[in-house]
Amino acid sequence: MITVPFARTVALVALAALGLLPALAQATTPKPPQVERLVLLMRHGVRAPLDGEVPPATRTGQPWPHWNAPAEQVTPHGAAALRALARADRRWFAAAGLVAAKGCPDPAALRLWTNSSPRTIASGEAYAAGFAPGCGVTVSHKPEGANDPIFEPLGAYPAAFDAKRAVDSILRYTGSAEALTRRHAKGLTLLKQVLACPAAPCSPVEPSSVRASEDGHGIDLKGPIRAASGTAQVLMLQYLEGMPLAQVGWGRATPARLEALGAVHGALFDVFSRPPYMAAFQMAPTVDRITQDLTAVTAPKIDMLIGHDTNVAALAAVLGVPVKAPGFATNDPSPGGGIAIALIRAPNGRQAVRLWYRSQSATDMRAARDRTVWAPLRLAGCDEGIEHRCPLPQFLKRLETATAPARG
Template sequence: MLEQSTPKSWPEWDVPGGQLTTKGGVLEVYMGHYMREWLAQQGLVTSGECPPENAVYAYANSLQRTVATAQFFITGAFPGCGVTVHHQEKMGTMDPTFNPVIVDDSAAFSEKAVQAMEKERQGMQLGESYKLLEAITDYRNSPSCKEKQQCSLSEGKDTFSAKYQQEPGVSGPLKVGNSLVDAFTLQYYEGFPKDQVAWGEIKTDKQWQVLSKLKNGYQDSLFTSPEVARNVAKPLVKYIDNALVGDAAKAAKVTLLVGHDSNIASLLTALDFKPYQLHNQYERTPIGGKLVFQRWHDNGGNRDLMKIEYVYQSTEQLRNADALTLQSPPQRVTLALNGCPVDDNGFCPMDTFKKVMAEATK
């Protein structure tokens, strides 16, 4: 798809598509190192010691990049401690827990889901984004235009699909736009020279914001309508409910789940989070970002509390591979659930959180 969309040639990568790069591994080690410092500060682990057996449980989707991501995170957080990364045996296939596929086989649901995706898409103003992308890629001289007579992204039509046991899908300009902007974003994060990132055509912050609307819009339309999100996130919601509510007494002190941006996007809608803004980032679900669910106990009031934060690296922290510590931390944004109002410090009562999870797992 990338080659079809421009007459220009793409820079070479040193790993196959879909695999974690060396730089990606370094970024994850840094995030793991920071999270270790933060966990020690909160008294969940002891500095300089390996955590006791079963105190940390790591579970990743069974693809190279998710398992590798988990391994690098664990290396940064608990070096030399032999913390196992669990995953299903068959590598290269999606684990049902992390597979954001439609789990309802009725035609009525499929129709409703497609309508919901179309409605999400209709609410987006992407004309300016497509025009900029057409200029950057020289789309009029691309194979798509010359061979297939598809010469305008802004005038093309999107076709959505919601088939049983498949991910929500779209074909048309939104898919093309997402692929192109994703490629530029990854070039930027990887540290390609500026003149090689989108052939040196992205020069301002505003241009990045305009282009990122396509990547965010793709994800929002596919994974964040309530109808679709609740359906595709169900296995993951059940897993999290079990870890935080059901088996909480038996659960590890720290559970690490490594999936995909589509998992986070659908989870945020399935649990009905309030809208959020991530500062210093163009992406709504940035690469390497962590959704951190924290169980707290208030000794004074003798009650259990829940706090949820989005912990992620800024665009520049990713590009520059900045080491992360308590003194130079990643970005942190406190999130709130509509069904569990938070106090000034971002805490909501665990009893209310349990009700939200009970509703979401129905």
């Protein structure tokens, strides 16, 4: 691990974003501050494709490669990458004063809470094994398959959700489903080149539209973005899984192309996670948990929440910050990547919050290396000093305001 002063690391991360120092930036991590508490909302690890993630009507020039895991589940390599991620986190947390560097952590200091799906539970178990090998760290969750509003709030059918207002918010945010498709025309064309199907179109053709679902509890998106988003994600997962490059997109999906295609995958969140009304409902129960983590006397020092890319995208929207992991498109949450919210003491002695997007690079995830990047996040209008602090009362008020539409 290469360590450099915090200010210089920020500069390196900025240069990396411009493509000037990608290799060095991936190997650097800011020196942790002293932290009182930390909550980290992260996506699960690398998994096999979801059933239907590549629409059945999608055509390719060659068969898709075989996966060494059941559909939708974390792969053995994905678990190894999560264990590596946890080892790197353990070093950062120890340097921040949250846990001891070695040994079994105090059960009251660390809480791992996952969604109730098998892939999130498996992700929590792999993370626990890497964080504290042999310690049997508890991974908590609701019964498998039960709805957990922290991660799937619309699945709890909140009474206040108004699908018409949701669609209106989506249309204002995107311009229209057709406009969203036009903005990603280059990515959709690139996807066709990678698929190399015998005759166009490669992906199912359907007019772009966004409307309330028939039951009134959700949103239905149709069109090229809906059809292509999952396909783009599967191609990236092939690379992260460590498949030979000749198999990743049949040898046509280079790392640079995969990063570009990530924008097509991330476009899905412009409908389901980022419009203000959608973000409010996707985040209200999670914001309640975060608020409790930062204020309750009985809260643990570290609360790890392991869910999905939709959760990370929605929290980023509520906070008004971008997320970017090396090798991934901006606002395309990476497997294992997450937003860290740290409670610290400002120089005036008052409690404040600092934010990071913590991730592995795509190349480190592919190799299951225990290196992470902690990219500082700045809250517009609440950004004090070189540490980008936000006073705790202001931070909590922002969360409350952003999720107000979901509170009746």
